[in-house]
Structures are given as structure tokens and as C-alpha cells.
Amino acid sequence: MKFVILSVVFIVLVILIAQIIVPDPYNWMHNTISELASQGYAYKWVMQIGFIGFGVLLSIGAITNFRQEGKYRFLHLPLSIYALGILMAGIFCTKPFVDGIPYSEVEERLHSSFASIAGFALSAAML
DSSP states (O other): OHHHHHHHHHHHHHHHHHHHHOOTTOOTTTSOGGGGGOTTOTTHHHHHHHHHHHHHHHHHHHHHHHHHHOSOOTTHHHHHHHHHHHHHHHHSOOOOSSTTOOOOHHHHHHHHHHHHHHHHHHHHHHO
């Protein structure tokens, strides 16, 4: 449970830092947090560290909980898939939030796919 709490605190702090340093075209009411790690953005590494760190910490938490409890619970699998999806969404970046910047459509599709997998896994974990 410690790693789960630590992962949430970590990602919240990174999101706050990323929001503070983001340039004017970005608006938290209109843009996603994924766009804080978008291709072509100079400070994308901040949010990438956030996504990857969150995924790693949450994975450690899920594995630790599984090992401590000594038995499989349905929650472990979707939580682990969610963590891996977020981690991978941090490696592959979404398209820029500013028009006119060239970007890799393949990387954007990979980001979107991993983010979708994470969303489905989180929904399954909540069920």
C-alpha cells in the first residue's frame, strides 16, 4: 500500500511542477496531462518522468501487495496492466499541443493505445 500512495503523491507533484513550467498555449482546462509530455515540447521530460515513475512505483506496489498477501486477487492484474500502460504512455509521446510542429504519428498512436489500455485496466480494477 505504501508504494500505491507514494506513486499517487509522486504523480501529483510532477503534474503540479509540469503545470507551473508549461508555456501559454497550454491550458489545463482545454489540454490533457498527456500533452505536458507531447512531442516537440522542450519540457516533455518532466511529465515523462512522472508517467514512467508512476508506472514503476505502482507496479512495485501491485507486485508487493501480491507477494505479501500470498494469493491472487482480481485487483492485482488490472492494476498491473494500468501501471504498465501509464509507463508505456510515458515512453511514447502524444502529438504536440501547438499546431505546425512535426511529429511522429506512429508514436502518437502508440501513446494513445497504451493510454487506452491503461484506462480500460483502471476501469476493470474499479469494478
